[in-house]
Amino acid sequence: MSDLILVIDEGTTSTRAMVFDPSGTCLATHAAEPASKWRVVVLGNKGSYGHSIDTMWMKVPGTEIVAAADPDAAKLEATLKELKITQGFAYYHEIAKAKPDLVAIGPAMGLHRDMVLVAAASGARGIYLEKPFCRTLAEADEIIAACEKHGVKLALAHRNRWHPTLPVVKRLVQEGVIGRLLELRGRGKEDRRGGMEDLWVLGSHVLNLGVFLAGKPIACSAAIVQDGKPVTQTDVIRTKVDFGPIAGNEVHARFDLESGVPFYFDSIKEAGDPKVGFGLQLIGTKGIIDIRVDQTPLAHLCSGSPFQPMKEARTWVPISAAGVGQPEPLADIGRQVMSHATGALDLIASIEDKNRQPLCSGMDGRLTVEMITAVMASHVR
Numbered sequence: 001m002s003d004l005i006l007v008i009d010e011g012t013t014s015t016r017a018m019v020f021d022p023s024g025t026c027l028a029t030h031a032a033e034p035a036s037k038w039r040v041v042v043l044g045n046k047g048s049y050g051h052s053i054d055t056m057w058m059k060v061p062g063t064e065i066v067a068a069a070d071p072d073a074a075k076l077e078a079t080l081k082e083l084k085i086t087q088g089f090a091y092y093h094e095i096a097k098a099k100p101d102l103v104a105i106g107p108a109m110g111l112h113r114d115m116v117l118v119a120a121a122s123g124a125r126g127i128y129l130e131k132p133f134c135r136t137l138a139e140a141d142e143i144i145a146a147c148e149k150h151g152v153k154l155a156l157a158h159r160n161r162w163h164p165t166l167p168v169v170k171r172l173v174q175e176g177v178i179g180r181l182l183e184l185r186g187r188g189k190e191d192r193r194g195g196m197e198d199l200w201v202l203g204s205h206v207l208n209l210g211v212f213l214a215g216k217p218i219a220c221s222a223a224i225v226q227d228g229k230p231v232t233q234t235d236v237i238r239t240k241v242d243f244g245p246i247a248g249n250e251v252h253a254r255f256d257l258e259s260g261v262p263f264y265f266d267s268i269k270e271a272g273d274p275k276v277g278f279g280l281q282l283i284g285t286k287g288i289i290d291i292r293v294d295q296t297p298l299a300h301l302c303s304g305s306p307f308q309p310m311k312e313a314r315t316w317v318p319i320s321a322a323g324v325g326q327p328e329p330l331a332d333i334g335r336q337v338m339s340h341a342t343g344a345l346d347l348i349a350s351i352e353d354k355n356r357q358p359l360c361s362g363m364d365g366r367l368t369v370e371m372i373t374a375v376m377a378s379h380v381r
Contacts, residue, residue, distance in 0.1 A: 037064040038348060041100040041124070042083070043092045043115050044068065047075035049106030050130035053157065054083060056340040057104065062348070067098035096122040102347070104128045108242040113139040116154070120146040126347050127154045128340070132204045133365030135244040137373060140366040147362055155347040155358035156365040158208045162342040164321040164330060165298045169282075169289055170213050172324070177301070178284030184210050184263040186280040194269030195249040196224065199375065203265055204368050205293050206280050207255075208360065211367060213282065215259035220374035225250035236380055244369075245376055253375045290316065296334035 040063050042054040047070065049055075057063050067087040070076035076088045087098055092115060095103065103119035105112065105127065112134045119127050120143075127147070133156055134140050147154050160166070173181055186206035188198035211217070224231040226248045235247045249269035257263055271277070279292040287303040297318040304314055320328040336342050343360070350358045357363070 037062055038101045039064060039066045039099060040102045040104060041065075041067045041069070041095045041098050041122075042079075042104045043095070043106060043119070044070040044075070044079060045107035045111060046070065046072045047078070048108065049079070049104075050108075051157070051159075052340065053104045053106035053128065053130050054079060056344065057102075058083070059339055060341050060344045063102065063344070066100070067095065069095055093118050095119070100124040102126045102128065106130050109134050110242040113142055116143045117146045120150045120152045124152060125351050127152060128344060128347055129154060129156050129365075131157050131365070132200055132372075133362070133369050135242075135369075137366070137370055140362070140369050144362045144366060153347060153350050153358060154362040154365075155343055155350070156360045156362065157340060157343060158205055158360045158364075159337055159340055159343055160205060160293055160298065161208055161212065161360040161364075162346055163298050163337050164333065165319055166209070166212065168319060168321060168323060169291065169299050172289065172301070172319070173213065173282060173284070177287065177324070178282065178289055178303075179286030179305075181214065181259075181261050181282060181284050183261060183283050184214055184280060185283065186210060186263070186265045187277040188265075188267040189274035189278045190267050190269065190271040191274040192270060194267050194271060195226075195251050196246045196267075196372075196376070197243070198267040198269075199251055199253070199265065199372055200243055200246070202278060202293075203267060204372065206265060206278075207368050207371050208364060209280055209291060209293075210255075210263050211257075211364075211371075213280075214261050214263060215257040216367065217255040217257055217263065217371055217374075219256040220253065220371065220378050222251065222253040222375040222378040224248035224375070224379040225252075231380060233380055236376075244373060245380075247376070247380065251375060253378075255371060255374075289319070294338065297328070 040057045057065050065083050065085055068079045069089040069092040070079060071090055080088050089095060100122055101124060103124045105115045109132050188202040224247060226235050231247045236245050238245050240246055251267050253265045255263040282289040283306055288306050289299055289301055291299045299319040300316040301319055301324050302314050302316050317325045320326050322329045347358050350356055
């Protein structure tokens with residue numbers, strides 16, 4: 001009998017043994033759960049855990065929720081019951097007692113800086129943080145410094161950044177499928193939050209995707225409007241605890257990217273259907289790639305010059321992880337991305353690989369904060 005080859009794969013959430021024959025054919029495989037799981041502590045505020053930043057870990061293999069923190073006693077009790085755990089803290093400053101490996105932070109960004117600083121010093125190895133990152137560049141720098149000091153990896157919950165279709169879109173642009181890339185155009189949901197609030201809450205997703213696909217910004221110019229009139233210093237609100245300085249119900253921003261491509265973001269209060277506009281378009285000389293945030297399929301390709309009217313209808317072809325017009329090879333990929341499972345597993349993988357950061361890291365979050373605050377600085381002086 002020919003010799004067989006045994007391969008041991010130490011993965012992120014399990015150990016897998018595979019047996020191959022000399023030709024490379026896999027004859028058998030077996031996966032085993034790790035002896036210990038990643039201990040997760042979730043932080044909330046008055047029952048707020050963002051977009052399921054607490055319950056997401058119940059669906060992430062190789063992890064277990066061991067404790068939760070919330071200053072509201074009734075909300076904390078309800079959370080412990082839902083998560084099927086018993087250890088709770090009224091003060092998140094006490095979470096080191098739970099010996100976390102990972103800390104998940106769900107409240108709005110007014111608490112992000114303080115919570116991350118405590119989490120980074122708790123003995124945890126990783127932090128999963130709800131977006132947006134934080135309110136100011138000063139807070140961003142404190143967060144990044146604390147994580148570096150304690151050797152902690154931080155992943156920011158721009159969940160679409162982990163979608164496997166995104167690298168395909170980037171490759172299509174680089175290969176010239178839409179010709180020369182002329183510009184990027186993004187919009188928020190443009191609901192009651194239209195304007196700067198929309199840019200913070202939802203536009204941060206769009207900015208993060210645009211930078212990944214087309215490069216970092218080097219300049220910004222913007223116009224901010226309140227009820228049809230340009231915003232002035234007296235219109236700026238500095239007392240909203242969950243935002244940096246904010247004003248206006250209409251914003252029009254342009255970012256000049258290192259690549260030479262302009263990136264536009266616009267949001268107008270109650271301008272249209274909030275289920276339709278939220279996304280990003282990459283416009284080229286030979287076509288458009290359209291990305292709809294949080295949707296499945298994530299992206300579509302429309303071939304042909306966007307500036308030449310055609311008699312026949314143009315077709316928008318779905319883009320999957322396998323390519324243009326190809327069936328999606330990854331089962332239930334939309335649910336996996338939306339549930340944050342892909343982001344959580346990437347955070348764990350980045351901890352195990354000391355040579356890289358999560359795909360959406362603290363530095364990515366800082367850049368998005370810089371872009372948003374640049375919009376205010378460009379208009380209001």
